[in-house]
Amino acid sequence: MxxxxxxxxxxxxxxxxxxxxxxxxxxxxxxxxxxxxxxxxxxxxxxxxxxxxxxxxxxxxxxxxxxxxxxxxxxxxxxxxxxxxxxxxxxxxxxxxxxxxxxxPYYLVSTNPNVKTIADFTDKDRIALPAVTVSVQARILQMAAARQWGAGEFAKLDRLTQAVPHPDAAAAIIKGGTEINGHFATPPYQDQELAGNPAAHIVLNSYDVQGGPxxxxxxxxxxxxxxxxxxxxxxxxxxxxxxxxxxxxxxxxxxxxxxxxxxxxxxxxxxxxxxxxxxxxxxxxxxxxxxxxxxxxxxxxxxxxxxxxxxxxxxxxxxxxxx
CATH class of the missing domain: 3.40.190.10 (Periplasmic binding protein-like II)
Known part of the structure; x- marks a missing residue:
């Protein structure tokens, strides 16, 4: 025993x-x-x-x-x-x-009206995702950055990302008023954000980056x-x-x-x-x-x-x- x-x-x-x-x-x-x-x-x-x-x-x-x-x-x-x-x-x-x-499809949602594409992000923006550099959202963001600025610049937006659990990030986007004004999310959080905050809009769709479903x-x-x-x-x-x-x-x-x-x-x-x-x-x-x-x-x-x-x-x- x-x-x-x-x-x-x-x-x-x-x-x-x-x-x-x-x-x-x-x-x-x-x-x-x-x-x-x-x-x-x-x-x-x-x-x-x-x-x-x-x-x-x-x-x-x-x-x-x-x-x-x-x-x-x-x-x-x-x-x-x-x-x-x-x-x-x-x-x-x-x-x-x-x-x-x-x-x-994973949506990168922002409440910053000046951010229409990833090229519009500045040091004032903060993007929540599950894990910095490691998560699939972080990698897809890097793929998009490499496409935007060249292969050597794939990590250009990494400095703006923060590790935040999806429920907490969604709450921040819907409520507003925090430093988190972007969230690379998953369903249903991205859908709740788009429905719950009039300023929330899609900046990037993972399907577009990856060439389909x-x-x-x-x-x-x-x-x-x-x-x-x-x-x-x-x-x-x-x-x-x-x-x-x-x-x-x-x-x-x-x-x-x-x-x-x-x-x-x-x-x-x-x-x-x-x-x-x-x-x-x-x-x-x-x-x-x-x-x-x-x-x-x-x-x-x-x-x-x-x-x-x-x-x-x-x-x-x-x-x-x-x-």
Missing amino acids: FAAAFAPASARAEGQLRIAQQFGVVYLLLNVAQDQKLIEKHGQKQGVPIKVEWIQLSGGNAVNDALLSGAIDVAGAGVGPLLTIWDRTKGRQNVKGVASLGNF SSSTVLYATEKYVKDNPKTYRAFVDALDEAAKLVTANPALAADAYLRVTKAKIDRALLLKVISDPKNQFKVAPQNTLGLAQFMGQAGAIRNKPASWRDYFFAHPALASGS
Whole structure:
């Protein structure tokens, strides 16, 4: 009994799943899976009772630290943090993507009437995002800066960014009167800002920077966890795939699940509008991720330059149509 109590995590049997998620509708598949107990359902199909723990974090740095310390089994964050940790653990923990959570346009919203494009930002502006330089918003902003001022100037706007959790940043934008007058957000926060402050307007759309719909938020894990827990891993991805189908077929069910799980204070009609927006596509196969990976390689943010999205995602039948 003493030995079992202090056994290392690697000795545990299948059936443990500790998931770190962040904020917003981009994590809706996890919310639906939690609300409908889909992971437990698919675990039973695999013959494994799965105990799921849900952990709330903010920012890619915090999520990556938790994964590498062994505090969580699956990390939820942007493609930027995934590529960072994939690069740093290649040949060691070999962290790779498990699934996408869908395609979502991320809006850089500003309340400064003088800011129409990113070229209009000055030292008086402050842009909130989940993690400085690491988050997918930070990387997309760098891509836009490189396009605006040249490849060598990709970090030109980094000095204006601040790490702020999405709910806090949205509250600042809607209320006004703080130094935060910009927010590179996610749904539904960007939608709440645009509806809640007449001065709020879109400066940048991530789809425009990335050349169309793109998977910006993903889930990832270490190679050891995936290899040591094949049935749990399979059940998890199958549950997410079912959740994606549920959200697409029944947005109202998804909206209610989101409200129950997150306890978010958002108008249900606005939430339903966001979930039903065709620009928000709920699917587990990653889409259009390689461009960001190649940019990060060119910018020197990662040393290993992937030739394909398959280099930084684990293989699974539900991901076969990825890109």
